[in-house]
Amino acid sequence: DAGVTQTPRHEVAEKGQTIILKCEPVSGHNDLFWYRQTKIQGLELLSYFRSKSLMEDGGAFKDRFKAEMLNSSFSTLKIQPTEPKDSAVYLCASSLDRGTYEQYFGPGTRLTVL
């Protein structure tokens, strides 16, 4: 079975640009999470979907970050406009709603904003 796929693996953007990161969860999983990972803040939850419905939209990230789940097998994270402080690794994870809640993570997208 394919794991979580994230594209692109690396992204370089100029300040003020709009970027879209993509995620394909494990087939059959109905929970999907977007995280931001930095050395200072660690893993921060950006958004959480259950069966395509948005369950949580990380408060501090609401204004420029928008995650969508267009169908059960595809999600996007849009950052608009980007700022240098957005430079981080963005991780997508999925899990089955079956009690164990093991989250399967993708390899991440490393974003650099100049």
Place this chain on the structure above:
Amino acid sequence: QQQVRQSPQSLTVWEGETAILNCSYENSAFDYFPWYQQFPGEGPALLIAIRSVSDKKEDGRFTIFFNKREKKLSLHITDSQPGDSATYFCAASHGGSAKLIFGEGTKLTVSS
């Protein structure tokens, strides 16, 4: 406010030694505690997990010790190997929630 805390931030042990990674939490409603292992350039992967009804969980060389009264847990890695060098995250959730709260991570280096 950090609800899950880990120490130390980094740890170096010799091959064959036991590495001990610590975790503490604030919310007494937390009842599920997974540990994730992350190698450079990869996403975290579940290593081992424990529920609050247990005080110990073993899986090969990895053991979680859990103290509910003190709201503390630790991950022991016995016979540490260079391949265990990674960052380890303690996480917590409660009430059947799928949402995990992660600690800051401990970077483990095993020297040969």
